[in-house]
Amino acid sequence: xxxxxxxxxxxxxxxxxxxxxxxxxxxxxxxxxxxxxxxxxxxxxxxxxxxxxxxxxxxxxxxxxxxxxxxxxxxxxxxxxxxxxxxxxxxxxxxxxxxxxxxxxxxxxxxxxxxxxxxxxxxxxxxxxxxxxxxxxxxxxxxxxxxxxxxxxxxxxxxxxxxxxxxxxxxxxxxxxxxxx
Numbered sequence: 001x002x003x004x005x006x007x008x009x010x011x012x013x014x015x016x017x018x019x020x021x022x023x024x025x026x027x028x029x030x031x032x033x034x035x036x037x038x039x040x041x042x043x044x045x046x047x048x049x050x051x052x053x054x055x056x057x058x059x060x061x062x063x064x065x066x067x068x069x070x071x072x073x074x075x076x077x078x079x080x081x082x083x084x085x086x087x088x089x090x091x092x093x094x095x096x097x098x099x100x101x102x103x104x105x106x107x108x109x110x111x112x113x114x115x116x117x118x119x120x121x122x123x124x125x126x127x128x129x130x131x132x133x134x135x136x137x138x139x140x141x142x143x144x145x146x147x148x149x150x151x152x153x154x155x156x157x158x159x160x161x162x163x164x165x166x167x168x169x170x171x172x173x174x175x176x177x178x179x180x181x
């Protein structure tokens with residue numbers, strides 16, 4: 001009896017796509033808010049939305065990581081070259097690292113800048129570091145670089161999935177898509 005996993009679980013699929021949408025929304029909101037001149041109520045509201053989305057992504061990343069530990073990913077097809085398997089593994093490890101590191105770097109940047117994070121305007125998150133003018137620019141740059149790295153890897157991830165679907169015509173993409181009907 002063949003018990004090989006051929007698809008991701010419905011929970012893994014839902015977490016993948018929900019996080020993808022939230023990460024893209026957070027990224028685009030971040031680009032929008034930093035380009036806004038001055039300090040306006042709208043800009044401050046966008047910063048809060050950005051932080052709330054980041055905290056949500058971090059919470060979902062923890063849930064997703066726990067789910068993944070107990071629900072392994074399907075294996076790549078046997079026809080996948082070894083170098084592609086290695087690149088896929090490294091990319092997935094990097095993506096998992098970044099979905100934790102990006103929101104955490106933003107959180108610590110906010111704290112270093114002297115801004116507490118209050119999730120949804122209701123739940124104050126712990127203040128783990130005091131305001132620090134020396135760390136503020138370092139954490140700002142780190143948050144930016146991690147975001148650029150995440151954006152680049154997500155783009156490569158999407159391109160690889162599309163290559164598998166349209167050029168290789170294998171089931172790599174379909175195993176992460178919700179079932180129809």
